[in-house]
Amino acid sequence: MSINNTSAIILNVTPYRETSCILKLFSPEYGLITGIAKGVKKLKSRREPLERGFHINLTVYLKNNRDINTVSNIHIIDFFPGIRNNLQKTAIRDITFELIITSIINYNPQKELYSILLKFLSQLEQLSEIDILYILLWRFFLKFADISGFGPDFSQCIYCGTPVKESSYLLINKGGISCRNCCKNDFRNSDFLIPERLLYVLASSILQYDNIPAFGSAELLRITRLAVSYCRYHLDIHREFKSLNFLENLFLSETNCTCLHIGF
Amino acid sequence: MIGPLEELVKSFCRLPAIGQKSAWRLVLYLMERPEAEAYELADSIRNAREKLTICKRCFNYSENEICPVCSNLARDQGCICIVEKPVDAFAIEKSGRFRGVYHILGGVLSPLSGITADKIRIAELKNRVITEKPQELIIGFGGSAEAETTALYLARLFRNDNVRITRFARGLPAGLDLEYVDQITLTQALNERTDIIYGE
Numbered sequence A: 001m002s003i004n005n006t007s008a009i010i011l012n013v014t015p016y017r018e019t020s021c022i023l024k025l026f027s028p029e030y031g032l033i034t035g036i037a038k039g040v041k042k043l044k045s046r047r048e049p050l051e052r053g054f055h056i057n058l059t060v061y062l063k064n065n066r067d068i069n070t071v072s073n074i075h076i077i078d079f080f081p082g083i084r085n086n087l088q089k090t091a092i093r094d095i096t097f098e099l100i101i102t103s104i105i106n107y108n109p110q111k112e113l114y115s116i117l118l119k120f121l122s123q124l125e126q127l128s129e130i131d132i133l134y135i136l137l138w139r140f141f142l143k144f145a146d147i148s149g150f151g152p153d154f155s156q157c158i159y160c161g162t163p164v165k166e167s168s169y170l171l172i173n174k175g176g177i178s179c180r181n182c183c184k185n186d187f188r189n190s191d192f193l194i195p196e197r198l199l200y201v202l203a204s205s206i207l208q209y210d211n212i213p214a215f216g217s218a219e220l221l222r223i224t225r226l227a228v229s230y231c232r233y234h235l236d237i238h239r240e241f242k243s244l245n246f247l248e249n250l251f252l253s254e255t256n257c258t259c260l261h262i263g264f
Numbered sequence B: 001m002i003g004p005l006e007e008l009v010k011s012f013c014r015l016p017a018i019g020q021k022s023a024w025r026l027v028l029y030l031m032e033r034p035e036a037e038a039y040e041l042a043d044s045i046r047n048a049r050e051k052l053t054i055c056k057r058c059f060n061y062s063e064n065e066i067c068p069v070c071s072n073l074a075r076d077q078g079c080i081c082i083v084e085k086p087v088d089a090f091a092i093e094k095s096g097r098f099r100g101v102y103h104i105l106g107g108v109l110s111p112l113s114g115i116t117a118d119k120i121r122i123a124e125l126k127n128r129v130i131t132e133k134p135q136e137l138i139i140g141f142g143g144s145a146e147a148e149t150t151a152l153y154l155a156r157l158f159r160n161d162n163v164r165i166t167r168f169a170r171g172l173p174a175g176l177d178l179e180y181v182d183q184i185t186l187t188q189a190l191n192e193r194t195d196i197i198y199g200e
Helices: A087-103 A113-125 A130-148 A196-203 A217-235 A240-254 B004-015 B022-032 B035-051 B086-095 B122-132 B144-156 B184-191
Strands: A002-016 A021-026 A030-035 A055-062 A070-079 A153-157 A169-171 A176-178 B079-082 B103-104 B136-137 B166-167
Touching: A002 A030, A002 A087, A002 A113, A021 A130, A030 A055, A055 A240, A055 B022, A055 B184, A070 A113, A070 B022, A087 A113, A087 A176, A087 A217, A087 B144, A113 A130, A130 A196, A130 A217, A169 B004, A176 B184, A196 B166, B004 B022, B022 B035, B079 B086, B079 B122, B122 B144, B166 B184
Parallel strands: A030 A070, A153 A176, B079 B103, B079 B136, B136 B166
Antiparallel strands: A002 A021, A002 A055, A021 A030, A055 A070, A169 A176
C-alpha cells in the first residue's frame, strides 16, 4: 500500500451507509480515482463537507487491485461558491465532469487536463456573461479533444486545403471542417455549421472577454450539443450525456426554442 | 442451518444500514423475547403497510386521502414547505415552530445520476401552486450539491408565479465553536447574516 498526498476535484459524491460517502475524484497524479471517505457525515465529525465540484487536498491510501481506496485528511482548497449558487453554471460544469467520468481511465496521470479543468472552473466561477460561459465550455471540449489526440483542425478545409475564413461545416467523423464549396450534401446540415465568429473565438489563444460575439439561445445549445457529439463519437461513448439533457431542459423551460438532436 | 431463521436474517439485511451481523443480532433478540412481543412487531408492520396511504395533496404518509396537516384549517394553507423526504417533514413538525403545510418532493435533482425534474414531484408542486395560489414557498432542503441545484431550479421555476420563495437560513449550528466551523458554512453564515434588533 502507498500513502499519497494529492489534490483533486470531486466529480461525484455517492452517499454510502449512514455517515460515509464514495467520491469520484480527478487528480493530476492518478487521473480518475474512486475513494471512500469514512465518517464524513457524522454529526460530531469536524471534517469539512464534501460536494461535487470542490477542489480539495487529501491523502489517498492506494492499494493494488482495489477499485475503491480509502481517502482521509480532506481539506477544501476552493469550493467555487459562484458556481454552486448558479444553476446554469452548475449545469455547464457537470457536462465537463460527465465527459471526464465517462472517458478517463483510472490511475493514469492527467496533469495537463487537470490544470485545464481547474482553470475552467476558476473562470466559470468568476464570469457571469452567459455567452462567455458557453464559450468556456466549448474551449474546454476543444482542449480536451486536443489532449486526447482527436482535436479538430479548424485552420483549413479538409478537402481543398484552403484556409477557412467563413462559416463552415464540422465533419465529426473526419475530425475537421469543410468549406461551403467542398461540403457534400449529407453534411450540408445547419446542425453541423460552425459560424465564422465561433471559428475566430476558438482560434484565438487568449479569450478577449470584451470582444465576444453574441450567440442566440438556440445557437448556444446547438453548438454545445455539437461539441458533445464530437467527443462522444471519437471516444466511442454511446449513451447520451445526462447533464446535457438537464442543460437542455433548463433552456427549454427558459425559452421556447425547439429541441436539437445531433446524432453520429 | 435453520431455514426460517436465515430467511428472517435475509429480510432484515434488506433494511438500510443493517448488515449480516446486525441482522443476526436482531433476529436472535426477537427469538429470545416473549412470543407476543414478536407478533406485536409483525402486526405493527402489517398495520402500517395496510392502513397508510400517501396524502393526495402533500404526498406525506397518511391514514386518509388527505393527511391531518393538510386538512387542519388552523394551519396556514398559504405557506408550503417543500421537503425532500417524509422524514424531513416529521423533523420540522417535531420542532413545533412551523404552522404551514408541506410538499414532499420525493428526492432532489441529480442530473448526473439521471434524477431529473420528471422523476420527482415537481409537476405536482407546480399544479399545487397554480390551483392553491400560496403566498410563500419555503425550500426546506439539506445542504448537499443536489439540494442546492434543486433549490435554484425551483426558485427559477416559480419566479413568475407571484409567490414569495424563501429557503432555510444556513449558518452556524447551535453550540459549536467557531474554530471548528468549515469554510462553506462560515461563508454562508456571513453572506446570510441578519440584523440584531435590540428589544425584540
